Amino acid sequence: MTTSATIRAALRGSNALPLRSPDLVMNLERLGSMHQSRLSFMRILVRRIMRERWQISASLVDLDHEGYGTFVYRIKASHGVFSFVIFSNYLSSDERNDRVIATKWDLTMALVEGEVDSVYLERLRQNVPKQEAGRVDSRVFVLSRANRSARNFDYVVDQLASGKQPDIEKITDIGYLYRTTAVYGSGKLGMADWEKVKHNWPDFERPFSAEMFVCFMIRNFSLFQAEHIAQHKSATTFTPMDVNIKRYFGIGNSTGLGMAPYLVNHPVLINQWITMRELGLARVRTLGYIDHRVQRHFEELLSRCIQHTQETKTEDEWQTQNNLQVVKELSALQSSEHQQVSSWDSLMSWSEAHCSLQTQELLVSILLELYPELVDDLEDHHCEEEFLDLDPVMPVQTLKEVIEQSYRWALDIDFTKEGAKETFWYRSEDKMEPRLGNAEKEQGKSKQMALGVGYAVRKCYDQLCAYVAENPEHTTARFMVAAPKLRGIVRRIQSMNRCMYGDIQGNLLDRNVLPMHLLRAKLAFFGVSKFDPRSKLWVRNTMYQGAPLLEDIGGTFNDDWFMPLAPKQ
Amino acid sequence: MHISMNELKSALQRCFQASEYFVGNYEDASNMVLWLEKHGLDGLQELLNALPYIKIDSDKPLSTVIYEDKTSAVINSHGRSALNCIAAAVDLAHAKALETGIATITVHNCHNRKFILKALTDCGRRGISVVAYWKNQGSSVTEHTAAIKANARYPSYSQALTNLHTDGDDLQSLTIVCSSRVDLTSSLQNSYGNRKAYHISARQVEENKTQSVNQGIDITEALWEDINRIGAGILVENSLLSSLGAG
Numbered sequence: 165m166t167t168s169a170t171i172r173a174a175l176r177g178s179n180a181l182p183l184r185s186p187d188l189v190m191n192l193e194r195l196g197s198m199h200q201s202r203l204s205f206m207r208i209l210v211r212r213i214m215r216e217r218w219q220i221s222a223s224l225v226d227l228d229h230e231g232y233g234t235f236v237y238r239i240k241a242s243h244g245v246f247s248f249v250i251f252s253n254y255l256s257s258d259e260r261n262d263r264v265i266a267t268k269w270d271l272t273m274a275l276v277e278g279e280v281d282s283v284y285l286e287r288l289r290q291n292v293p294k295q296e297a298g299r300v301d302s303r304v305f306v307l308s309r310a311n312r313s314a315r316n317f318d319y320v321v322d323q324l325a326s327g328k329q330p331d332i333e334k335i336t337d338i339g340y341l342y343r344t345t346a347v348y349g350s351g352k353l354g355m356a357d358w359e360k361v362k363h364n365w366p367d368f369e370r371p372f373s374a375e376m377f378v379c380f381m382i383r384n385f386s387l388f389q390a391e392h393i394a395q396h397k398s399a400t401t402f403t404p405m406d407v408n409i410k411r412y413f414g415i416g417n418s419t420g421l422g423m424a425p426y427l428v429n430h431p432v433l434i435n436q437w438i439t440m441r442e443l444g445l446a447r448v449r450t451l452g453y454i455d456h457r458v459q460r461h462f463e464e465l466l467s468r469c470i471q472h473t474q475e476t477k478t479e480d481e482w483q484t485q486n487n488l489q490v491v492k493e494l495s496a497l498q499s500s501e502h503q504q505v506s507s508w509d510s511l512m513s514w515s516e517a518h519c520s521l522q523t524q525e526l527l528v529s530i531l532l533e534l535y536p537e538l539v540d541d542l543e544d545h546h547c548e549e550e551f552l553d554l555d556p557v558m559p560v561q562t563l564k565e566v567i568e569q570s571y572r573w574a575l576d577i578d579f580t581k582e583g584a585k586e587t588f589w590y591r592s593e594d595k596m597e598p599r600l601g602n603a604e605k606e607q608g609k610s611k612q613m614a615l616g617v618g619y620a621v622r623k624c625y626d627q628l629c630a631y632v633a634e635n636p637e638h639t640t641a642r643f644m645v646a647a648p649k650l651r652g653i654v655r656r657i658q659s660m661n662r663c664m665y666g667d668i669q670g671n672l673l674d675r676n677v678l679p680m681h682l683l684r685a686k687l688a689f690f691g692v693s694k695f696d697p698r699s700k701l702w703v704r705n706t707m708y709q710g711a712p713l714l715e716d717i718g719g720t721f722n723d724d725w726f727m728p729l730a731p732k733q
Numbered sequence: 734m735h736i737s738m739n740e741l742k743s744a745l746q747r748c749f750q751a752s753e754y755f756v757g758n759y760e761d762a763s764n765m766v767l768w769l770e771k772h773g774l775d776g777l778q779e780l781l782n783a784l785p786y787i788k789i790d791s792d793k794p795l796s797t798v799i800y801e802d803k804t805s806a807v808i809n810s811h812g813r814s815a816l817n818c819i820a821a822a823v824d825l826a827h828a829k830a831l832e833t834g835i836a837t838i839t840v841h842n843c844h845n846r847k848f849i850l851k852a853l854t855d856c857g858r859r860g861i862s863v864v865a866y867w868k869n870q871g872s873s874v875t876e877h878t879a880a881i882k883a884n885a886r887y888p889s890y891s892q893a894l895t896n897l898h899t900d901g902d903d904l905q906s907l908t909i910v911c912s913s914r915v916d917l918t919s920s921l922q923n924s925y926g927n928r929k930a931y932h933i934s935a936r937q938v939e940e941n942k943t944q945s946v947n948q949g950i951d952i953t954e955a956l957w958e959d960i961n962r963i964g965a966g967i968l969v970e971n972s973l974l975s976s977l978g979a980g
Binding site for chain 2 (some may be wrong): 188263264265302350351352353354355357358359360363409420421422424498511551552553554556557559584585590591592593594596598599600601602605606607608611614620639640641642644645646648650651652653654655679683701704
């Protein structure tokens, strides 16, 4: 059993495992090369649902023949009963907009504690479809909305209505019927705070598990709705969707800049997530025994990842080239002597010298996949109390040394270089949406969000050096009285010094910063696949492709939906 | 109206950032308000008292240490709100206590001192015991004390109306005693002249928190609008150019 004490012992001291260095792992582009793994939140949630055999059934079906109306699922989990309430409304194609600033959606949903009666349902109906313009109470803990995939939904309905299955090639291009455009939790719009979710509803006590559950349920509803409409369209010719094709449908997701500040503003939590992943990798590299069964599994996963990547369609040239590179490198590995691996440690060292970042990180996910017994119990350690505490007694000289050691990456950035501070991150007055501005062309830099950690460290270091020269015997607390403007960054530096990972090593103020790396890092932790950058500012992806369906719950489960492949037609 | 704790915290951060609080200070300030309210200690009422003045603090000098030795220091906060200066004073007490076992810090010219409770709580959580004592002038003088034991998560708090007369100088002062060796507790004496004294135990503070976590927070629409109106100062106007930077 893994406890906090065993984790601490594995991270530092004489019994520590050989973890990858923060300079390697926290590089922005590498973070933007991560893939889903068995420690991703969707995988963890599905394991829980399947192992605990949650009972999920429709408690209200009030849909017309076109699939519009109200639908409520009742969820009986291990510790409580919950309701997932869906409002399905007509939306014309010209009103359909995935941006945060949209005001209407095809589906709007709420995850609610307990069962809902007609009075409460009416209250939800008055507010949930309005999303940001509505208010809910603290029985609700996730709000979301989704838009139809214009290309796929009508096609799938027509196929089923005419007694045919959807063409696999077509759904390989777009593996979903709906795209979620926002999934809100953590107390937004009057909902229950995370603190309440964590303490009162143990079924959802892990980070983002309620939000991930909502996406799982939207996917299942989308499949139900498509069949429902097709059946009413032509009851005589209708055929239900083949269950293997059904499993291959996921739920689409559009993620924009809203997710990016989270990674910078929650370094303690991000440290915890990354530490668990790196600890899993270190266990595999050190303890992962290789026999014929493991070797065969590795070969099978290599083949699967190659095919999955080949089946990933994106119009983005940069991502296309990366995918081609991954396929090329994994294929080379497949046919080379390295396939007969003597140790995972040597394979990882080889990949760091010879493979692209996306291939290296895919190999990390593959290795984690091979050893559930070494990896899965780390899923219990993704939560962490987020205190950024000042160490008041630390001598200023020590503080200076900490910066020189842990933030060398920041000190190495030349902030006097043209373009090094050209980007600023801010909140727009339009729904307080996070946006990126160019300081040379746009107003608003004075209102920027404090996301330029590297630059803040540089300024802190320069002032600290002058202070240390005059007051070498002072403590950090004394320095903070003299320099209160630096309180935030000093507290962060000291807190991160107590962590293995945490701060993203990149200049987020640079003219050429690519926020999509931040988005991908967080989405990989969620467990999405099929990354499809639509610009440097937003990414489309697919969730839950290959995951069990509602009707699979209670049956056998092999937890093997990593990098799903298109079914054979 | 009813809001979540997270909504209050986010709105307060925008409000304090728009009031030119520094990075680090605006998180502290929003946490101080939220902590008091969440634990049933009238954080929003304290904020209401502070709100008319929060923008003028940026024109005041930064706190200065006017006396210091190994076990004590005197800080002049130059009329600042505790929201943007008291955490640093508690940190100094914390550092001195770690070095010498026990330390005393006196802060002069500081407003809204009840907000110190969040900073005390942070010390307790980190194994340091702290006591704070201060007086306030309303229609009459009130006195206040709060304390937390080492490794505790919740402090106690006491308040009483008094018939004390003061010269005014000590009305904006605050005394902090901090120890890494001694567990400090405090309550106001039931002395002559004290009226309407009340004491909230650490246990009661914890129970208040449970209520807030389960139910969220009630706030008047007027105060909520004020917080958001001030916070709107950090939002950037929408334009064609700015929409190109949206994800």
